[in-house]
Amino acid sequence: MTTMDIDHDRTVDAVPAGGRTGGREIEVTLPVGYLDDQGRMHRRVTLRKMTGRDEALLADPANQRNGGRLVTSLLHSCVTGLGELSPVKRSDIESMYSVDRNFLLIRLRSFTFGPELPAGYTCPACAERFEQLEDLDSLPVRALPGEEPPEDIVVELVDGYLDRDGSVHTALTLRMARGDDETAAAPQMRKNASLGKNALLARCLRSLGDVPRHRLEALGSRILADLTLTDRRLIDRAFTENAPGIDLIRVLDCPACGHELRATLDLTNFLAMD
Ligand SMILES: [Zn+2]
Numbered sequence: 001m002t003t004m005d006i007d008h009d010r011t012v013d014a015v016p017a018g019g020r021t022g023g024r025e026i027e028v029t030l031p032v033g034y035l036d037d038q039g040r041m042h043r044r045v046t047l048r049k050m051t052g053r054d055e056a057l058l059a060d061p062a063n064q065r066n067g068g069r070l071v072t073s074l075l076h077s078c079v080t081g082l083g084e085l086s087p088v089k090r091s092d093i094e095s096m097y098s099v100d101r102n103f104l105l106i107r108l109r110s111f112t113f114g115p116e117l118p119a120g121y122t123c124p125a126c127a128e129r130f131e132q133l134e135d136l137d138s139l140p141v142r143a144l145p146g147e148e149p150p151e152d153i154v155v156e157l158v159d160g161y162l163d164r165d166g167s168v169h170t171a172l173t174l175r176m177a178r179g180d181d182e183t184a185a186a187p188q189m190r191k192n193a194s195l196g197k198n199a200l201l202a203r204c205l206r207s208l209g210d211v212p213r214h215r216l217e218a219l220g221s222r223i224l225a226d227l228t229l230t231d232r233r234l235i236d237r238a239f240t241e242n243a244p245g246i247d248l249i250r251v252l253d254c255p256a257c258g259h260e261l262r263a264t265l266d267l268t269n270f271l272a273m274d
Helices: 008-014 052-059 067-078 090-095 098-113 179-191 193-204 213-219 221-226 229-240
Strands: 005-007 025-035 041-048 079-082 116-122 129-135 141-143 153-162 168-174 205-208 249-253 260-264
Touching: 025 079, 025 098, 025 141, 041 098, 052 067, 067 079, 067 090, 067 098, 067 179, 090 179, 098 179, 116 249, 153 221, 153 229, 168 229, 179 193, 193 205, 193 221, 205 213, 205 221, 213 221
Parallel strands: none
Antiparallel strands: 005 141, 025 041, 041 079, 116 129, 153 168, 168 205, 249 260
């Protein structure tokens, strides 16, 4: 990965020029950016506030069965500008990186309902359950510098993948996940989170040692299933640590016992209308 800056001031992007005017649209800057099929990079996005029509999209059973599809439908409805692209096609939204899509969701939620989000946590030391009011606008955002597409994620596996001829492959490269990966992996994700993750990572797999391309594709998610949990943890870390986008890792002190806990901000139902 290239060097990235943690830009705490990036949230000012959520405020339109001239301040929060009560308007229906804001401009934000994507942490990574969307590379269109002609190789142009787009980072400025205009978002419009959610309306009653969007509520219907959220309630649509077909969308509720598939999280990737739901996010695509909602963003396709609420993204009114993407760089110089106009109109914005559904396929543009699908091809955006997941970290950018999640960034837009959080900005959209904050713009429509305000930045305060009640989030629930459980202390791993004393099992105390507590709620904390989070401020979506103050979560740190890591943005890639410049207009270049992101580099591949490189992981050196400890145990590696054991091929059928006995050779072990340890150099793994992945690209960042996109919306179409989320949509494709959603059915497996619904049945089993671990199998869903295998399906998602398999789509993002670019290379593994000397395993030929066609064999990588034929093996698909079976490669991920065969890796040791040691290696899978390495991949998870490479995927999340130093990744661009909104940092959802929260470090909190338990109000009951003072234990310091690290937890991922719970975004379940964060678009709920009530
Ligand atoms: Zn505690």
